[in-house]
Amino acid sequence: MRVFVTVEEEGGFAAASRKLDISPAAVTRAIVALEEQLGVKLIQRTTRNIRLTDAGHQYYEDSKAILASISEANEAVSGSNTEPHGTLSVTASVLFGRLYVMPSIIDYMQKYAKVKVIAHFVDRVTNLVEEGIDVAIRIGELPDSSLRAIKVGQVRRVLCASPAYLEKHGVPEQPDDLPAHAIISANAISPKVEWGFGAAKTSKKIRMEPRLIVSSNDAALAAAIGGLGITRLLSYQVKSEVERGALALILEDYEESPWPIHVVHREDKLGSLKVRAFIDGIANHLRNHPNLK
Structure with missing residues (x-):
């Protein structure tokens, strides 16, 4: 499963072998064995590139989620999750991000020196799963989804x-x-x-x-x-x-009814400490901000 995900993310078998530090033949054997086990074709191969089948696309998304859950569970049990570390990806609209999210990011980074933060401040709705974003601050009613949301305020x-x-x-x-x-x-x-x-x-x-x-x-x-x-x-x-x-x-x-503000994320109770620590901090900051009540 890890080999399959790496092949897709790296764009080919050779690139995946370099990323995983295994031979190209081992990559090929892993993919063939996986397809035989599942009884379905996951990757269409040509001499120049690869392309996921419809089944491959679905299996890729599910595999990423499963591998992330395994990693989080391992961290939680091993104790390596006792201090936030790694890379945290956050998104918000441009002006809201500058005025209300950046103070929380600065405070968070000053507390946790081992975390690197990538802040995507854009005036569009990002896809957390496809773009690999951990936390989003959204303004407006939320569509039904599998994402988790915490209401932290409202605006008019x-x-x-x-x-x-x-x-x-x-x-x-x-x-x-x-x-x-x-x-x-x-x-x-x-x-x-x-x-x-x-x-x-x-x-x-x-x-x-x-x-x-x-x-x-x-x-x-x-x-x-x-x-x-x-x-x-x-x-x-x-x-x-x-x-x-x-x-x-x-x-x-x-005026129309006020628009809610939510902190949206993908984490569950086994989620990484870096994400949970940021969510706790920004939720507290936004809930107590006088401009967002």
């Missing part, structure tokens, strides 16, 4: 604009007023956007054509501060700008 989706823009163009009194205003949209796929208002059972959607479409929340924030129009962001993204008077919140009475 808010509308805001600069005081200068509102003084010049007026303050919208209700969502129906928005199409008459300059709208700044972040991460829009189409030239039109649709914003929802109110709780789920009484929600109302307003369709608008933005004046500006940008690919990042930071750009939308800068445009709103510059007086270009009204944008919709998460409360933590605009909190400091609202507090210093660069932005003003509008239509607060029409």
Whole structure:
């Protein structure tokens, strides 16, 4: 099983033999024996490359999980898991990661000198299993999955604009007023956007054509501060700008229900100490943060 996983991850039999420090013939024998034992073809071989069959893809994912569980169980029993060590992979959105996750990472790394951390701060939903990520901080409702999640806070989706823009163009009194205003949209796929208002059972959607479409929340924030129009962001993204008077919140009475924040992970009770220690630390940090209540 370990040989099979290494062949796929290294992209070939020769590379797997170098990685495992065994002969190419031993790699071939292991794969042939595995396929004969299972009674199914796992790898399609050509003179230039390899390709997993459908059964091979499924067996690869299951094998990775099994090998990880064996490693974790061995560590827990042998006592080598008494101090966090190894590499920890964490992901969050760009701005949330910088503002709220990095302080926990810094604290964690100062406590545990044997752990290396890789932080993926990207404004997209990562696949923990496929991308080998240990912990993710997610904002919004979670889809059903086998992943474990701990709720640690919540944020609101808010509308805001600069005081200068509102003084010049007026303050919208209700969502129906928005199409008459300059709208700044972040991460829009189409030239039109649709914003929802109110709780789920009484929600109302307003369709608008933005004046500006940008690919990042930071750009939308800068445009709103510059007086270009009204944008919709998460409360933590605009909190400091609202507090210093660069932005003003509008239509607060029409906001949607708050979005939950979860720490998402794949670990179980036998999980590595490095992951459990980080989860405990960041969950405590986020639960006690005044901006996320």
